[in-house]
Amino acid sequence: MAANGRNENGSIHQYIISVKVENRFGVLARVAGLFSARGYNIDSLAVSATEDDGISVMTIVVKGDDRVIEQVKKQLNKLIDVIKVTDHTESATVQQETVLVKLNAIPKNRAEIYQLCEFFSADIAGISPKTITLSAKGDPDKLDNFIELIKPYGIRELMRTGRISMLKE
């Protein structure tokens, strides 16, 4: 029975929502609009090509009130250009993300940095006299770890692609 017939406010959680959409202009604005209209900031958004030329998939990571996100998922489903909405938050998934990070790298630190890179299977994407640019990919949690460990060397610039997420089954 509905508690007092009312719909309580939920608590705040991070959600991972995968949205299959028609590969058309304007779709991104529609999808993003549903979040922005509620004052929600999207943590990350990756738009990816799929096995079907006509379809793209958007992986959206967003924090929000459970009840509001439930509503947003329904609204996403209502968009004509949205083919399917899947919530990956609680499901078994494979997730991948890439990070590029530029470090202040004075020569005496380089050996340690190389070691960390090896451990995290990160690549050296570029080197200049004062900086070194690394690229790492993998599970977003692993990347969090990686970033934590290289922070002491002085991050000049960092960017993450935002994750893509696929259900295991």
Added chain:
Amino acid sequence: MKITGAEIIIESLRREGVEFMFGYPGGVVIPIFHHIHTAPFRFILSRHEQGAVHAADGYARASGKVGVVIATSGPGATNLITGIATANMDSVPLVVITGQVSRSMIGNDAFQEVDVTGITRPISKHNYLVQDVRDLARIIKEAFHIASTGRPGPVVIDVPVDVSNAEHKFSYPESVNLRGYRPVYDGHPVQIKKACRLIEAAKKPVVYAGGGVVISNAHRQLRDFIRKTGIPITTTLLGMGIYPETDPLALEMLGMHGTYYANYAVHHSDLLIAIGARFDDRVTGNIATFVPNARVIHIDIDPASVSKNVMVDVPIVGDCGRVLAEMNKIVKAPKIEEWVSELTELKRKHPLSYEDPGRGRIKPQYVVEEIYRQTRGEAVICTEVGQNQMWAAQFYKYTEPRTFISSGGFGTMGYGFPASIGAQLARPDKRVIDIAGDGSIQMNIQELIVAVQHRLPIIVAILNNGFLGMVRQWQQLFFNKRYSHTCINFSPDFKALAEAYGAAGFRVKKMEEVPEVLKKALAITDRPIIIDFHVSREENVYPMVPSGKSIKETIMRELA
């Protein structure tokens, strides 16, 4: 043979069986207007684009068909915005065509350029920017389909002028292929059974039905359902007419200005059966105290409306008519004699009422009652927004769907009169009456000439209280009577104004003159009529459940 984009538009509209198009011309739509001139449908030229879109909306609500509007780019398109949002909120099917600057100019701040698809995205069901003349026929086909199916709504098609001028071979698609859009019409049989079981066991059930029943033309199935189960029924503002309000089981409208017995019934119910309604805050009041003891069944075609404001025990996503038809096959009547007699007693004890001195200063409620009497409840009533709207809802008894036309969700002042133009065109067999306030009527008064031009005998009954009455009522009750900028007794002479436009005009100041003047107005059939009723100035709408309060806090009448 190749034809132009403009011709493709006209030909596609013809294929869709369009009878009327409402609109206003301008630079980038001249190529389309060039062919509207010889189109197989009637074109109604408004005097402001907002008038055109509300007229199309009124036409759609009165007829159940898709309303079609056209406007030029830039200011023409932005003048449509309020009307598109109004239709969107009340799920009205519209196809809105706007002109756009040529494709090569888009994004350059060209003359009269505005991002129409950007502006209308959150207020339309869907929209298109046509980028290739080859897509045009398909897009129009899809637009009509999307506008009129599922939960209906406005669809906007933005057409760059060079697309209108480009040429292509015309072929109109037979069907649409939209893999992301498959509305569900049939309710889930398991859910339907569950609902019927709850109904049979209920002691205090109430049906709460809304505009969704009108839209799905499900009033027959609904009436069968009530006949079979004997359950009392209340409707939302937009649901009025789906069940005869003259019937003993009718509790009439619920919500902020609903009847006491409707709100009482919902509050004390043990089972609320919501059908094509969406638990608007004007209905529920304080959501935390709404239906404290009830289980909730919710039948709606829009999954996003279910469990949005109120948690639902048995959601049934589907078309109201189809779901009710299935339920009618298996549902058994609950034993609710006591409940029904309790509500019948309440109806007797707390009817909608007002203080009626019988003569002198006109009571606005009396005007509505007299309109009801003289039209025998057979008119199509349109309303503006405010007190006039609520009195029109309360004191006229609606017995058929599509006979009450009002901006519910958006509450758009200036809606009613242009909507009545569309409604009169849709229903030439009916008397159409716009119940108006002296504030609202001035928002789209320019459309009067359209009604004169087309000899539409619409009656505009202005309940002239010299105030923006509904706002004044709130100021009186909740803001210490500080009537900040709501006194509008500085108004035009509405009788003279009507006559200046070529309409008939009347002014009525005394209660005892009301029947006679109404009779005269109803006898006029070749032009619109404005009747300026000078009504008692500080009359309030009661009952009133103050915003965000529970029904226990209902104000029943004027506190001395």
